[in-house]
Amino acid sequence: GSPLRINATMSCVVVLLSACLAFASGAITPGASLVNKYTFSLSLDDNENYWLFWSVDRAAGEISFAVQVNNPGWVGFGLSPDGRMPNSDIVTGWVNSEGSGFLQDRYSTGKFLPSDDESQDVTLVAASETNQVTTLEFKRRIDACESTDRPINVGTSRIIWSYNPNDPQDDSPSALLQHTVMGWRSVNLLNGDGGAKVPLPADVQEFTVAVENVPVPTKETTYWCGNFTLPELSNGGHIVAYASDITSGNEGIVHHILIYQCFNRTGFHLGHDGQCQANMPDEVANCRGAAPVAAWAIGGREVRYPADVGYPFSGKNGVQTVVIEVHYDNPQGKANVIDSSGIKFYYTTNLRKTDAAIMEVGHFVSTLGLLLPKGQKEIVTTTLCPADCTRSGLPPTGVTVIATFLHAHTAGVGLRLRHIRNGMQLPYIDRNDFYDFNYQDFVFATENTTILPGDILQTICTYSTEGRSGVTIGGLGSKDEMCLAYLIVYPAPELVTCFSSVTQTESTTFLTEAFQKGWASPYTGNEQHQLVAGLDNLDLSNPPAAGDAYRAFWSTTQRSALCWGPNHAYITGGDYTLPSYKSLPPDPAPVCPSVAPEGTEGPPGATGGPPRITENPSGAGYVSLASTLLLLACAVAKVLIA
Numbered sequence: 001g002s003p004l005r006i007n008a009t010m011s012c013v014v015v016l017l018s019a020c021l022a023f024a025s026g027a028i029t030p031g032a033s034l035v036n037k038y039t040f041s042l043s044l045d046d047n048e049n050y051w052l053f054w055s056v057d058r059a060a061g062e063i064s065f066a067v068q069v070n071n072p073g074w075v076g077f078g079l080s081p082d083g084r085m086p087n088s089d090i091v092t093g094w095v096n097s098e099g100s101g102f103l104q105d106r107y108s109t110g111k112f113l114p115s116d117d118e119s120q121d122v123t124l125v126a127a128s129e130t131n132q133v134t135t136l137e138f139k140r141r142i143d144a145c146e147s148t149d150r151p152i153n154v155g156t157s158r159i160i161w162s163y164n165p166n167d168p169q170d171d172s173p174s175a176l177l178q179h180t181v182m183g184w185r186s187v188n189l190l191n192g193d194g195g196a197k198v199p200l201p202a203d204v205q206e207f208t209v210a211v212e213n214v215p216v217p218t219k220e221t222t223y224w225c226g227n228f229t230l231p232e233l234s235n236g237g238h239i240v241a242y243a244s245d246i247t248s249g250n251e252g253i254v255h256h257i258l259i260y261q262c263f264n265r266t267g268f269h270l271g272h273d274g275q276c277q278a279n280m281p282d283e284v285a286n287c288r289g290a291a292p293v294a295a296w297a298i299g300g301r302e303v304r305y306p307a308d309v310g311y312p313f314s315g316k317n318g319v320q321t322v323v324i325e326v327h328y329d330n331p332q333g334k335a336n337v338i339d340s341s342g343i344k345f346y347y348t349t350n351l352r353k354t355d356a357a358i359m360e361v362g363h364f365v366s367t368l369g370l371l372l373p374k375g376q377k378e379i380v381t382t383t384l385c386p387a388d389c390t391r392s393g394l395p396p397t398g399v400t401v402i403a404t405f406l407h408a409h410t411a412g413v414g415l416r417l418r419h420i421r422n423g424m425q426l427p428y429i430d431r432n433d434f435y436d437f438n439y440q441d442f443v444f445a446t447e448n449t450t451i452l453p454g455d456i457l458q459t460i461c462t463y464s465t466e467g468r469s470g471v472t473i474g475g476l477g478s479k480d481e482m483c484l485a486y487l488i489v490y491p492a493p494e495l496v497t498c499f500s501s502v503t504q505t506e507s508t509t510f511l512t513e514a515f516q517k518g519w520a521s522p523y524t525g526n527e528q529h530q531l532v533a534g535l536d537n538l539d540l541s542n543p544p545a546a547g548d549a550y551r552a553f554w555s556t557t558q559r560s561a562l563c564w565g566p567n568h569a570y571i572t573g574g575d576y577t578l579p580s581y582k583s584l585p586p587d588p589a590p591v592c593p594s595v596a597p598e599g600t601e602g603p604p605g606a607t608g609g610p611p612r613i614t615e616n617p618s619g620a621g622y623v624s625l626a627s628t629l630l631l632l633a634c635a636v637a638k639v640l641i642a
Helices: 015-025 031-035 282-287 385-394 504-516 528-535 545-555 624-639
Strands: 004-006 040-043 050-055 061-068 075-082 088-095 102-110 122-130 133-143 158-164 182-185 203-208 214-216 222-231 235-244 253-263 273-275 292-295 309-313 319-329 338-340 344-347 357-363 379-382 399-407 412-421 426-432 441-453 456-463 484-490 499-500 558-564 570-577 613-614
Touching: 015 319, 031 050, 031 061, 050 158, 061 075, 088 122, 088 133, 102 122, 102 133, 102 545, 222 282, 235 292, 253 282, 253 344, 273 412, 282 319, 292 344, 292 357, 292 399, 309 344, 319 344, 344 558, 379 545, 385 499, 385 558, 399 412, 399 426, 412 484, 426 441, 426 484, 456 484, 499 504, 504 528, 504 545, 504 558
Parallel strands: 357 499
Antiparallel strands: 004 203, 040 050, 050 061, 061 133, 075 088, 075 158, 088 102, 102 613, 122 133, 158 182, 203 344, 214 338, 222 273, 222 319, 235 309, 235 344, 253 292, 253 319, 357 484, 379 456, 399 441, 399 484, 412 426, 412 456, 499 558, 558 570
């Protein structure tokens, strides 16, 4: 069959059977009241037993949470620096047999029962248990006001979660039994999933672009490419949303998927299927990297465009032929993996007001473009998309940013997209100081951000090479590095890509000094990999002059930049000086209350106990009539199906 799969049929759902299957499997369907009450929601576990809901009130400096867990005992929820218990800010809570809810603010220093915080900075709002499903609603400040509280930062938060089917004996917080189920997940709490609330149009149809039956190699990094044509529509269509369609069981191997537009609209070389660098026809190779139609990476969720914006395809001027690029990350060398992953697109033939596009800015992906010596806690690199590029490639009124997606590999620990206008730094378009290679999602803009002609963009990447045995280079492999930012914008500009690197003069000066002074090992031959092998022993601490020279290499004021439009059409480029600008003021210090939140005194008659709230006591700990009827209905359905 063709790698392009089109499915525009309507699905019929048998409500009773679905309910029975969900009940039997243990998965829970989040309550409609919580879905409607909170801005964001997602399941923290693959089995959908632990749901998280949240809303952010920036004006009040607060974030409100709800957890709904398929568990009748205590539940835990926390913020962790790395997905593990040590140094985590944790709350534990439960609802007892009388319907009273309890919540405790804690801090963990190891893999044992977290200790109580001296200041209880989490407020319990509501608690209930129905049909053995526990729901806790609570709120806390975004900033950290105590040394044992973790702030909720812009970018990735690592959430840890746990539960045990038993409440603590006598409602004593010190009597919590060890968790029976636990896990962690990276989530963007402050920006959430901003596109999910946009409803799909009533006439929405879908198609899927995917590779088919790829025998994934056992080597660590593979890029697989294929090209094909999209559905042909005489008047064109608008893509209004897209989402990953990953082959079941391959979620840990498919790292990212990119769909690129081809500007030769005929069906050339359709059916090409193979590794991206292996004998690709020129027409296919030229599409790759030309103009992104869709971008997804591991951890990413569905992308939806605003109600009046769409990505054009088919018709007179829209995308008709595309190339798919799938990055397989297989560090464990798994064998016999067959993959048919891709991107599912949702579209309408009721054309929208404005066309969208995806821009890409950052560092050239080249071997010697990113030289990151081993053993470094922090290396910061800075790129430049100069004013010439935006002046020549953007429409007169500029473009509005819908969402951004920051991308590095396994050494990346932080990325920022700086925005400069008329010598003044504006708020970062995107910022993630706690980057997670396995969680790369589009972040939807919470404020109206416009990039004007003449603006300057800088992608700033921070890496850590501690624990690495040799130099890290720029490249496609997961252990190589990148420094990129993707921006979904409208109206569609001429500018598609804007890349830069340290100038060749600066690179040559540093490399010459490193080898002449013995900071790097001598190498023979003229091949690039031989030069890289010589840099494996580059140690920036011995002698100190090596570190000084390396930092000077990255702090140099010159960058070579190049920007182009669709189909690699040259716009402008050259050597540029990094801009001088007035920086943003430092992040303000948290404004902390002078008294503890209401309700932290604990239940009546207790000292130092957790906040307590009584809600729906008659429903706690009992199977409801609805649950009984559902069990009976399931039994009947089983007989009917047999």
